[in-house]
Amino acid sequence: MEITLYHYLTVGAILFSLGLYAMISRKNAIMILMGIELILNACNLNFIAFSKYGGLGVDGQLISIFVILLAVAEAAIALAIVLNIYNNFNTANIDEVDSMKD
Amino acid sequence: MNNFTEILKSINSFLPELSVITTLLLCLIADIIIRKKSPIVTIIAIAGLLVSAYFVYMQSAVQESLFSGMLVIDPFAVFFKYLFILSSIIILIFFEFSNEIKESTHKNEYSYLILSLVLGAFLMASSVNLLMMYLSLELASLTSYILAGYSKSEKKSSESSMKYLIYGAASSGIMLYGMSLLYGFTGSLDIYEISRYLATNPTPNAFIYLTMIMIAAGLGYKTSSVPFHFWTPDVYEGSPTPVTAFLAVTSSAAGFSLITRLFLTTFLGSTQIVDGAFSIIAGIHWQEIIIVISVASMIVGNFVAIWQKSLKRLLGYSSIAQGGYMLAGLVVADTIGLTAMLIYLSAYLFMNLGAFFVTILIVNKLGTDDIEQMKGLGYRLPFVGVAMAVFMLALSGIPATVGFIGKFYLVTALMKPGAGYLWFAIVLMLNSVVSLFFYLKVVKSMFLERADNTDELPGIKFSVQSYIILILLLIPTIFFGLYFGPIVKLAESSAVLFGIR
Amino acid sequence: MAELKILGIGVLSWMVFLPVLGMIIVLALPKSQTKAIKYIAAGFMVLLMFISVYMLANYDSSKAGVNSLEGLQFVEKVTWIDVDFPAAMIGKIHIEYFLGADGLSFPMVLLTALIGFVGAVASFSIKKNEKGYYAMYLFLITGMMGTFVALDFFLFFVFWEIMLFPMYFLIGIWGGERRLYAAIKFFLYTLFGSVFMLIVMIALFFSSKDPQTGLHTFNLITLMNPQTFPPESFFGVLGNTWRLLAFAGLFIGFAIKVPVFPFHTWLPDAHVEAPTAISVILAGVLLKLGTYGLIRISFPIFPDAARYFMYPMAILAAINIIYGALCAMAQKDFKKLIAYSSISHMGYVLLGMASLTTIGMNGAIFQMFNHGTITAVMFLMVGVIYDRAHTRGLYDFGGLANKMPKYFAVTMIAFFASIGLPGLSAFISESFIFLGGFNNEIIRIVTIVSATGIILNAAYILWTVQRVFLGELPTKWDGLNDISVRELISSVPLIVIIIALGIYPSLFINLMSNSVTQLISFIMK
Amino acid sequence: MPELTTILFYIFAFITVGFAIIVVSTKNVMYSAVSLFMSLFGIAALFLLLRADFLALTQVMVYIGGILVLLIFGIMLTTKITDAEIKTNNLSYIPAAFFTTGIFVILIFVLYTTKWNQKTPIQNEETISQIGKALLSSYVLPFEIASIVLLVALVGAIMFSRKK
Known part of the structure; x- marks a missing residue:
């Protein structure tokens, strides 16, 4: 049995769904960030799988490189913000960080 | 063509962005040298933006593709670049006025953060490549996360930055997944290639809906459209007011530029425009998605805004609704709709910035943006109060203000014979009646109600500069409402997307 | 196309924008100069009256106007907005600053100038934030005057809408206890109506050529020409559904202003809460904008639909007449009573228009004018008693006839005029209306039914006279003073007009009869 | 007998997915972080199977070496390691699980019904030189803009963490 595009896409879809699940169900900011990392990896897997099986050259790989790079920048800022929140609220749970209401 | 010569040639047309980047670095260096709060950095930033505006002006009638198809220059992008420059200059001035910023601990970071958002917005307005779109969107988003948390010791501000970050990262991740599917299907990142592929290959509906909804999640988040709007009220309320104004005007305008270019270019069947109508690829019903988003944004934004007590939060919900109106222009998918959208965006710039400037002034004096606390305030600051009333009426689209012109053109576009959106036009107008309810709430609180001690409290005076800024925002709000020829002409000549003739 | 200029500027522009000039002067004055502000505002209204007399002297009542450009008088026509419509769409957006008067609008211009002056004098009793009050007041006059003389739909719409917010502030700041509610209700109702007006306006724009x-x-004027609509456009075929829908949409917009049942609920609230002078303006001029809109826009542009909806309109008119009168009878508050009587009387106007006969239409326009003057006096009189007694309860008074004889006399004239007593102006207009309705076979039955309104009308007025003026004077009102000179200044001119037009109505009817004949012949063609 | 790559794919796919499940299901943040480490490692291996050698390397160096370390720092600074349990109400798991399953089903449906752009995969070609060339020719603009993004991130992080 040969490994096809669909195998990779399935792995990607599972990762995406798990990431989505983490974002919806988790309360801790860092846990949510981990969910987002899973989604970004699902995207990368898709891009690279498509680029290989579609014979599309390195476009897919390049976009993945930039995605990784942006993930780094995002994580750095996220960490700074979460630490700041922790200083102000003494928690990183977003349920407890809710001073504004309708 | 040789890559190197092409890059060199592209750089020539990249001068607006380059001057923003240079200014950004200059501000950074100036900040390090000066080491304290100083208007000099702001002045450098404004000067840089003006230089950039000059280079944008030089590109007025250009249609050109840059950097091997990463960016384009066209009148559409130029229009948005003007919009970004104008709004960010005004907001840089707002920063000088706001006490929230003066009290914050940092020095001049905001000037280069704003410049980097402007850079991101510039790129968003002219990207034609999925990678470039994602990258520029992220540049703008990252900057806005930082700006939202600018008053970092304020609980609300840091909370808003965290919420913004989490929702933002999540929705851009979802958008990226959608882009990966689009890439997999069409085999290209270039939206013109994608368009060509979609036009010639049968496209399953399920695929196009899923992909478009995913991409709309990322873009709708930037334009704070329902159902991707959850961050908006909290971030608008929590961020320092100038930042809120910046997010409401510049950042969401950038979102609109991207969403418009992406949707209109990608789904174009042929590049010929007949009678101003774009020929959309048959069988792809992307408009339905936008219609749902647009109507939902209007209704949710307007109806929830009625119950708000915080002025900034109210403006947040109102901007959700205003975004819904603007998307109506996209739905029509022709030159008139596009023109109407651009007119509305420029109208929105003046009236919304005006409303935010009054908010800044009031928050400076009262220390709160609670509408209840503004009872009888109109009698203590008559001019500012009247200005606020004008901006509020403009936002709700009463004639003789620029807001009406925006609505008028949107409704006209929707009612164009053959467009078939009469019901949409009625929904839009009825929504603007509802919106009047909460816009008047602000006016009511300031003029119609009186606090027990209104008469004893002294009048509130502002600096001459604040009055000047206010008048400068009032004049276009009313003038373009009475004489809207110039604004329409500008918008109309700008409704030209690269490659569409 | 007759023109008339003062200092090189068209006379109608003066009428429309003089109040704005006044507003600017008022705003420039310091807040403490209340006297100067008052007199400047009143002075500008006097100026307006002078100009309207000057116009009257130059008015050529033989010209019909309505749908012929040549028959219009005091015409001013300047291109206002002229932009290409995007891309290859046919044509451009061309909006004109187009003012003019004919027999339909000129009476209303006179009425606005007159009531505007009366209102300004009546406003002297305002004691709170005069500067803001007069600024808003003058701006309101501009909005109303502009609506009456605008002959470009876009311009008309702009004036129609901008008069909303001075009204909102006037009720909301200087009104009574429930002013906030009344002000927002007024605003939202009217705006709701104008949604449909805007939609129809744009539809007309697109289908016209x-x-x-x-x-x-x-x-x-161009839109009134059936040739303007190519057969393939929305409104191209006479009597098609789009035309009927458009008429209905416009009707909602105008009916809210009139107000026609069931859109009337804002009116009692607004009247009761508004200060006296604003009630006068509201009843005297503002309500007429609705009926004026019908004859200026709805009827001539959609004559087929006007004929189609003749019967439903007559029914609504009858409901207005009877329901308004019955409600008035149930009121305990003097001002509310007059508010409901306004609803009833505006029903007459609608009935006259629905009859689509020359005599009925003449009566309707005459009734618009008469209702303006009569109701203005009645509201002024309520204001007089309210200023003194601080109550408007009908059962709180009694025997005022002896205590305040001059007040009694003025009020009685207005009351009798309102009933339609012969010799007073409303008699003529009401009989014209009923004659018109009766002449039209389709709505004859409805007319007969609504004629019972006259009896109800007499009943509540006479009952009011009995409750307020006859009988024992309660001891607590021993200190009441009779009507003052200022109050007389504001009411006597109106009384004179009421009597004069009752005796010699052709003075007024000559102004409009040619236009009305033209309108009706054009509609019934 | 299946090919070696098939076996390897399944091994790495199971590592990736299995650890990803642990990431989202464990209550201990530290466990999550370590599982994420393993999962990302699995993805790097999948990248290798897809002939994206440079990307696999980047994944290991940047993602695992950079982002994860940042996250673990974050965890250590914001929670006491001893009580790293997260408070959650169990109720929110169930609708979330349903919702996600629904999305997953839709995704799978779309992924399997769509006719993707497929050609014979290019075999055994080195990508590093291609990527290098692309980055300095057609991708030079994103490459430069990325540097601005990093600068902004730097400024932002410094701004947030600077003492008053």
């Missing part, structure tokens, strides 16, 4: 220039147009 000026026979001369081939462009879409907002020009009302």
Whole structure:
């Protein structure tokens, strides 16, 4: 049995769904960030799988490189913000960080 | 063509962005040298933006593709670049006025953060490549996360930055997944290639809906459209007011530029425009998605805004609704709709910035943006109060203000014979009646109600500069409402997307 | 196309924008100069009256106007907005600053100038934030005057809407206890109506094609020409569904202003809460904008639909007349009573219009004017008693006839005029209306039914007279003073007009009869 | 007998997915972080199978070496390691699980019904030189803009963490 595009896409879809699940169900900011990392990896897997099986050259790989790079920048800022929140609220749970209401 | 010569040639047309980047670095260096709060950095930033505006002006009638198809220059992008420059200059001035910023601990970071958002917005307005779109969107988003948390010791501000970050990262991740599917299907990142592929290959509906909804999640988040709007009220309320104004005007305008270019270019069947109508690829019903988003944004934004007590939060919900109106222009998918959208965006710039400037002034004096606390305030600051009333009426689209012109053109576009959106036009107008309810709430609180001690409290005076800024925002709000020829002409000549003739 | 200029500027522009000039002067004065502010505002209204007399002297009542450009008088026509419509769409957006008067609008211009002056004098009793009050007041006059003389639909719409917010502030700041509620209700109702007006306006724009220039147009005169609508457009076929829908949409917009049942609920609230002078303006001029809109826009542009909806309109008119009168009878509050009587009387106007006969239409326009003057006096009189007694309860008074004889006399004239007593102006207009209705076979039955309104009308007025003026004077009112000179200044001119027009109505009817004949012959063609 | 790559794919796919499940299901943040480490490692291996050698390397160096370390720092600074349990109400798991399953089903449906752009995969070609060339020719603009993004991130992080 040969490994096809669909195998990779399935792995990607599972990762995406798990990431989505983490974002919806988790309360801790860092846990949510981990969910987002899973989604970004699902995207990368898709891009690279498509680029290989579609014979599309390195476009897919390049976009993945930039995605990784942006993930780094995002994580750095996220960490700074979460630490700041922790200083102000003494928690990183977003349920407890809710001073504004309708 | 040789890559190197092409890059060199592209750089020539990249001068607006380059001057923003240079200014950004200059501000950074100036900040390090000066080491304290100083208007000099702001002045450098404004000067840089003006230089950039000059280079944008030089590109007025250009249609050109840059950097091997990463960016384009066209009148559409130029229009948005003007919009970004104008709004960010005004907001840089707002920063000088706001006490929230003066009290914050940092020095001049905001000037280069704003410049980097402007850079991101510039790129968003002219990207034609999925990678470039994602990258520029992220540049703008990252900057806005930082700006939202600018008053970092304020609980609300840091909370808003965290919420913004989490929702933002999540929705851009979802958008990226959608882009990966689009890439997999069409085999290209270039939206013109994608368009060509979609036009010639049968496209399953399920695929196009899923992909478009995913991409709309990322873009709708930037334009704070329902159902991707959850961050908006909290971030608008929590961020320092100038930042809120910046997010409401510049950042969401950038979102609109991207969403418009992406949707209109990608789904174009042929590049010929007949009678101003774009020929959309048959069988792809992307408009339905936008219609749902647009109507939902209007209704949710307007109806929830009625119950708000915080002025900034109210403006947040109102901007959700205003975004819904603007998307109506996209739905029509022709030159008139596009023109109407651009007119509305420029109208929105003046009236919304005006409303935010009054908010800044009031928050400076009262220390709160609670509408209840503004009872009888109109009698203590008559001019500012009247200005606020004008901006509020403009936002709700009463004639003789620029807001009406925006609505008028949107409704006209929707009612164009053959467009078939009469019901949409009625929904839009009825929504603007509802919106009047909460816009008047602000006016009511300031003029119609009186606090027990209104008469004893002294009048509130502002600096001459604040009055000047206010008048400068009032004049276009009313003038373009009475004489809207110039604004329409500008918008109309700008409704030209690269490659569409 | 007759023109009339003062200092090189058209006379109608003066009428419309003089109040704005006044507003600017008022705003420039310091807040403490309340006297100067008052007199400047009143002075500008006097100026307006002078100009209207000057116009009257130059008015040529033989010209009909309505749908012929040549018959219009005091015409001013300047291109206001002229932008290409995007891309290859046919034509451009061409909006004109187009003012003019004919027999339909000129009486209303006179009425606005007159009531505007009366209101300004009546406003002298305002004691709170005069500067803001007079600024808003003058701006309101501009909005109303502009609506009456605008002949470009876009311009009409702009004036129609901008008069909302001075009204909102006037009720909301200087009104009574429930002013906030009344002000927002007024605003939202009218705005709701104008949604449909805007939609119809744009639909008219798109379906029209000026026979001369081939462009879409907002020009009302051009729109009245059936040739303007190519057969393939929305409104191209007479009597098609779109035309009926458009008429209905416009009707909602105008009916809210009139107000026609069931859109009337804002009116009692607004009247009761508004200060006296604003009630006068509201009843005297503002309500007429609705009926004026019908004859200026709805009827001539959609004559087929007007004929189609004749019967339903007559029914609504009858409901207005009877329901308004019955409600008035149930009121305990003097002001509310007059508010409901306004609803009833505006029903007469609608009935006259629905009859689509020359005599009925003449009566309707005459009734618009008469209702303006009579109700203005009645509201002024309520204001007089309220200023003194601080109550408007009908059962709180009694025997005022002896205590305040001059007040009694003025009020009685207004009351009798309102009933339609012969010799007073409303008698003529009401009989014209009923004659018109009766002449029209389709709505004859409805007319007969609504004629019972006259009896109800007499009943509540006479009952009011009995409750307020006859009987024992309660001891607590021993200190009441009779009507003052200022109050007389504001009411006597109106009384004179009421009597004069009752005796010699052709003075007024001559102004409009040619236009009305033209309108009706044009509609019934 | 299946090919070696098939076996390897399944091994790495199971590592990736299995650890990803642990990431989202464990209550201990530290466990999550370590599982994420393993999962990302699995993805790097999948990248290798897809002939994206440079990307696999980047994944290991940047993602695992950079982002994860940042996250673990974050965890250590914001929670006491001893009580790293997260408070959650169990109720929110169930609708979330349903919702996600629904999305997953839709995704799978779309992924399997769509006719993707497929050609014979290019075999055994080195990508590093291609990527290098692309980055300095057609991708030079994103490459430069990325540097601005990093600068902004730097400024932002410094701004947030600077003492008053």
